[in-house]
Amino acid sequence: MVQQEVLDRTFAALADPTRRQILVRLGQGPATIGELAEPFDMSLTGMKKHVQVLENAGLVTTEKVGRSRRCRLGAERLEDAMSWIRFYQRLWERRLDGLDAYFTLRKEDDR
């Protein structure tokens, strides 16, 4: 059983376009908070908050280098989030199968 809190933190971290964009940026290589903030025209404080949410979800790691904080992609690979979505998709398909079966039965009744 996947830890619910891990899923909570992961999905919450992904529920923001800026945070998703930060992950895409860090996929190209490490960056400081300042470098991350620049394209968003965002304050360092605002960017720090977003990075902290990603760090709490294990999606980003940070380390102090001199006077700046260097960020890189973390160890969390979203496997649990992916598994949950796959599970949901199977539920959804089964619901459709149920509807198919229902309409097939109806058709047979109509004959």
Next chain:
Amino acid sequence: MVQQEVLDRTFAALADPTRRQILVRLGQGPATIGELAEPFDMSLTGMKKHVQVLENAGLVTTEKVGRSRRCRLGAERLEDAMSWIRFYQRLWERRLDGLDAYFTLRKEDDR
């Protein structure tokens, strides 16, 4: 390009254990707000709020039937959320490939 707002709403809707459990329950068939609230020992008002978040994300649809509100799984199949996670996983793997290449080079330098 996937609409960012759809992703925002979908991931936010999934970032709660009760809401994920509601989706699993509705995978077994439709239920009223009261039926959904019962196993969680939750007020109807509390459950209505959760259902509304799921409804706004397209994960649940509801209809008034007499004095109660019937809920069922909605049309949203999480395809966009799945695509985004897959995209992220490819980024992550590429980062690892980069590290692999780095360590291979280091090893060759050490010889």
